[in-house]
Amino acid sequence: MSFSISKQGEVVVVDVEGQLIVGNRQELKQKVLDELEKGEKKFLIDFSQTGYIDSSGLGVLVSLSKKIREQGGELRLANLNDDLQTLFELTKLDTLFQISDTRERALESF
Amino acid sequence: MSDAKVAFDVEIPSDVKYIEGVIELATRKCRELSIPPRKCSLNVRVALAEAISNAIIRGNGEAAQKHVRVRAVASDKAVVFDVTDEGEGFDLHAARPDPTAPENLMLEDGRGLFLMERLMDRVERFHSDGNVVRLTLNRE
Numbered sequence: 001m002s003f004s005i006s007k008q009g010e011v012v013v014v015d016v017e018g019q020l021i022v023g024n025r026q027e028l029k030q031k032v033l034d035e036l037e038k039g040e041k042k043f044l045i046d047f048s049q050t051g052y053i054d055s056s057g058l059g060v061l062v063s064l065s066k067k068i069r070e071q072g073g074e075l076r077l078a079n080l081n082d083d084l085q086t087l088f089e090l091t092k093l094d095t096l097f098q099i100s101d102t103r104e105r106a107l108e109s110f
Numbered sequence: 111m112s113d114a115k116v117a118f119d120v121e122i123p124s125d126v127k128y129i130e131g132v133i134e135l136a137t138r139k140c141r142e143l144s145i146p147p148r149k150c151s152l153n154v155r156v157a158l159a160e161a162i163s164n165a166i167i168r169g170n171g172e173a174a175q176k177h178v179r180v181r182a183v184a185s186d187k188a189v190v191f192d193v194t195d196e197g198e199g200f201d202l203h204a205a206r207p208d209p210t211a212p213e214n215l216m217l218e219d220g221r222g223l224f225l226m227e228r229l230m231d232r233v234e235r236f237h238s239d240g241n242v243v244r245l246t247l248n249r250e
Contacts, residue, residue: 055221
């Protein structure tokens with residue numbers, strides 16, 4: 001499980017390759033914060049390869065969202081499977097994040 | 111639970127890197143037991159990951175010499191997961207802020223127990239040769 005970062009126009013796209021859980025959440029956090037420090041403002045996290053996220057993974061997304069907003073940026077999410085969608089609805093985090101069905105739609109929404 | 115059978119019984123060191131392997135095993139066993147696929151992929155994976163993570167980090171303080179045991183027993187009616195650590199335990203019924211309340215949505219922590227309770231039919235905690243968190247998932 002790891003994360004790959006690419007740039008599509010002005011948007012930093014993070015692909016989560018596997019689960020986002022207590023064992024790897026700090027790696028994601030650091031990678032995004034490094035990009036934020038370089039001056040990047042628009043972030044998209046793509047979960048097309050992710051089966052589940054635990055509470056610490058959700059917590060990191062909340063924390064990153066807060067830090068990115070503080071810098072005047074935006075964090076959006078894409079490609080949540082049905083389980084992940086349910087998880088965001090259960091925790092009401094679907095009200096906090098802008099979530100798109102596809103990467104393309106997410107990129108267009110910025 | 112006279113018809114109950116042990117589905118799996120494993121012990122792992124107190125390191126979060128072992129969680130994913132146990133979750134994969136639990137998901138596979140869950141499917142073999144003909145539990146509805148959605149319950150295997152969402153309810154079991156997330157709730158059990160929370161319980162194991164809690165046992166490793168809070169229960170055992172990630173101490174290398176301490177272990178976490180995860181045992182699953184299946185019957186006609188339910189699957190029961192026992193996650194046992196070497197810690198003192200915690201009060202399952204202590205008042206906790208609702209993580210879904212608007213004023214708490216931006217908090218980084220506080221969703222673990224909430225998810226266990228929402229995704230399982232019953233969550234219990236007791237002492238029996240260690241601190242046990244028991245998660246019960248009904249088949250129906």
